[in-house]
Amino acid sequence: MSPLRLKGRFANAKQINRKKNQLASIARRNLSKEDEAVSSEPCIDGRRIVEPAVLAEQMWCNACQLPLSFRTAEKEIRHGLSSTFKVRCHKCTLLYSVKTSKEHTNPNTFNPVQDVNCKAAVG
Numbered sequence: 001m002s003p004l005r006l007k008g009r010f011a012n013a014k015q016i017n018r019k020k021n022q023l024a025s026i027a028r029r030n031l032s033k034e035d036e037a038v039s040s041e042p043c044i045d046g047r048r049i050v051e052p053a054v055l056a057e058q059m060w061c062n063a064c065q066l067p068l069s070f071r072t073a074e075k076e077i078r079h080g081l082s083s084t085f086k087v088r089c090h091k092c093t094l095l096y097s098v099k100t101s102k103e104h105t106n107p108n109t110f111n112p113v114q115d116v117n118c119k120a121a122v123g
């Protein structure tokens with residue numbers, strides 16, 4: 001019997017089974033997020049914490065040199081207290097990602113982190 005491997009390293013069956021369960025869980029979670037985004041029509045209901053300067057800078061179509069409108073927002077992706085809206089330009093139909101908060105990179109994981117979430121947690 002050949003030894004089992006996980007990402008090029010030797011692994012036992014328990015470790016491989018745990019990794020399969022993690023991947024299945026992530027796939028299920030991603031599917032449920034997509035369902036929520038599609039079912040939450042219209043996506044701009046409710047209240048948000050926004051950084052007006054960040055929002056104002058991004059609500060602009062660079063191709064048309066025209067402002068974007070939340071009336072043409074198609075989807076919202078929530079990241080804790082901040083959001084990313086997918087807003088389509090009404091003239092050229094380009095799709096823009098509009099973030100409600102600045103973000104920085106976590107030095108340990110290199111993942112993007114929204115400033116508003118850090119400030120809410122730290123105070």
Ligand SMILES: [Zn+2]
Pocket residue numbers: 061062063064065066089090091092093094
């Ligand atoms: Zn445009």
